[in-house]
Amino acid sequence: MLKCLSFNSSPSSSTVQNPSQDGTPNISDAYYRAVHTTSFSEIRSNVQAHVHHLNPTRERVQQALALSNPESLTRLFSAFFDHTEAASDLCLNLHHCVLRARALHAPLLDLFRTLDPSHPSQNDCVRALDLFHPFHTLPNPIPDSHTFSAIRTDLSALKTTLDRRAARSLRSLRLSRRLLRGSAVCLVVVAAAVIVATVAATVHAVVAIAGSGAGFALPVCASEKRELARLRQLHAAAKCAYVLSNDLGTIDALVSRLRAAVEGDKVLVSLGLERGNERYLVQEVIKQLWKSHQGFLHQVEDLEEHIFLCFYNINKARLLVHQEICSDSTS
Template identity: 40%
Template sequence: MHRCFALKSTAAALATVNSPSSTPSVQGTETTESSREETPESSWSRSTTHFSPTFDLTREYTFALQTNSYKEIWSKIHQIHHHSGDLSTPDLLSQLLQPNRSSVEEALRDATPGNLTRLACAYFDYSEHTSNLCLRLHRIIDCARSMYAPVHELLEQLPLDFDFITQTQQQCDWAFDVLLQFESLDNPFPNPDSNSNSFNDMRRCLAQMKLELDLHLHRSRKKIRLFRGATTSSALCLIGLTVGVAATAVGIAAHALAVVVAGPLFAFLPIHFTKRELHHIAQLEAAAKGTYVINNDLDTIDRLVARLHAAVESDKLLIRLGVVRGRDKYPIQEVVKQLRKNQPNLLHQLRDLEEHLCLCCATVNRARSLLVREIHLQQTRNS
């Protein structure tokens, strides 16, 4: 059950794979178990595989955890948090984000001002905020582990079949003090019902951006269809004119004039206008795919955080009921037994959240890399 929300979220993404601008959130998977090398293009290609009843979500999730991008993010995040006391938040993000803010600013320096550039800037900002949110949540996981460390040490020291009746008063006092201290601490995980929920704010921004991107994609594709239709109509008119007037000198002259007038138009529209629109579409699609997947990952993380918040609150309530009668052995004994039962599930949930934070950061980096690549390609072709 500890991966329930992750697999459901992945299944929901795959179910919408036929949408033109939708990409599911199974990221960074490879074609063989022996080869874990990946590129942004291969990752997106694999993530758009058509869903079938035989699709193994657990296998895909396992593959995602074995990719080079995931391992690199996992290593970076743990190194960052190990040395985080000497680094500011921008420095932490600079180490985690690839491409980082300076690389993105350099790519956008020569971009033509307009809606496309504005959306690209907003997209990079939102993706950076997402990575920052993942870093903050990873710190919260560390806080939760520190919070539970005395309780878990207590569970390890006490035998599985312990009975406080046979234990010394010193052990009973130790258990009581540990539980009382835990109950006095605040829940490190944010309340999902809070008005200041960062997940809701970020998902709302990403959803709005997705609507804008889809609207611009629709308009750009419509322009392509219109001008291709106009080009085709011009070609058919020229063919009809050639057949109808080929027998007369006047017709031949008219045909020559039509070629002189319509020829440049025929050449101009598909080469200049259409290619420019196709470049815009490529950038819009890269941003739309990234927005969809990041938003989907945030939804999964939000669910995992909500579960952990509820688990901590449940343990605090359980302990509160146990210590309310003071150092009474019997209720404390029952609390310890229940905490022992809850411990494996809590550890699984913490591990799941940690994995999904790393997967989300890897997704952000792939999405940023794809959009920067499309921007560089357009600049290269225009130069």
């Protein structure tokens, strides 16, 4: 079952199920919305054409980061965009591997369409053996599992750093607000003292003190505004890193399952080649390959859908963090 973690909710929030036509929940509402958006369809078409365009581009990211400060935040966000770009490259390479897996199995699938897999004839066995040789010789195109382990580790470490930096920003905000409240109390006390000391100068004194108090409060408010903007950026990047890490973990599991399926088919083919003179055994190999190919096709489609969804989420994450950075620099 495909699921899509939302960038608009906390990592612990559950997904809402989208009912099927018979009223039975069978797919997450977030995933349903994602795969029916124009951007998802465009990404899918581009990837199928062997191209994928990051959005925002590296140039736009660098322009936004050049305007952000302090330098420590710039390094963190730069690492986020670097990791997402690396994940995108790995997804594109993985999709090429899936296409090679389809090509490897295509001759066998064509064979199965022309025979009765439950009762293969002698001629069917001869044709199958001819196809077994290239299938056995070519390597498994699906890479080893844990393809995204390094990127997931980087994203997890980055999320931890972002969370710590966000905690510092939150402490700074709380301190700023306490100082602001303290300055307001001091202002009231001083104003009252002035009023008691000289009634004649009450208006002038209060105006003067209020003016000096406002002059003190303005830099605190500006500082708080900047810290709030940084906090939004940090939260956005941390949430996106969490979602993408989960996406890549799901893909890793699907890759491992598909690779095992291809290896299982290779074992069957190898057995058929070793005992090619035994018709009954070759017939059994054909039957088992037919059964396994139904699962193979499903696994390939499942993995491809998750790859497309990951491309979509990568762009969505990059856009979200980029927008937060740009909104701070223009405010």
